[in-house]
Amino acid sequence: MSDNHGKVWWTELMTRDVPAALEYYKTTCGWTISEQPMGKMTYYIAMQDGKPTAGLMDIGATDMPPETQSYWLSYFAVDDVDAAVAQTEKIGGRVHQAPFDIPGTGRIAIVYDPAGAMVGLMTPEPMD
Template identity: 55%
Template sequence: MSQNHGKVWWTELMTHDVPGALKYYKAVCGWHFQPMPMGAGVYHVAHCGAQPVAGVMDMAMLPGMETAPADWFSYFAVDRLDKALEDTRSRGGSVLREPFDVPGIGRIAIVLDPTGAAMGLITPAR
């Protein structure tokens, strides 16, 4: 296993009020934000100093999430995504979104653990 396997790799705030969230986290955490245009809108990468620490996105960019409550969502690094999905299914979890590639970031899937908690699994790009 790599030394990244099992680590919290990334976290992002999904919210209906991006401007309010950016103001709040700037004041409370001292973060600054770099906008990153995406097909359906803008993703904001939060930085603590020079280190990227989180993302902030408008839930309107996510089909079916328009009325869901705001939430922090975490991604966990795994060495072999397909194996992690097999293990998820065989241990009572389920796959909500099959693997997809994000260029320069990695291969990602969205799952529910056996308790119903949602998370992302990612095999980071090398």
């Protein structure tokens, strides 16, 4: 296994009120925010000391039901997302979003563990 396998790699806030969330975290955590257009939506990257810390996005741009409240989602690094998804299903978890690639970031899947908690799994692209 790689040194990154199993580490918390990324976290993102899925929110219904992006302006309020941005203001809260800028004020409370001292984050600066950069905007990344992604098709019909904007992904916000929170920066601390010039380094990416977390992401924020409008939950309305996802396939989550309209009654879904804002939540934080953590992503764990794994050496092989596809194998991790297969293992998740084998031990009683289920897939929310099948593995997909984000150029410059890595391969990602979102699953529910056997206890029902949503978690992101990702094989990050090597960093320079």
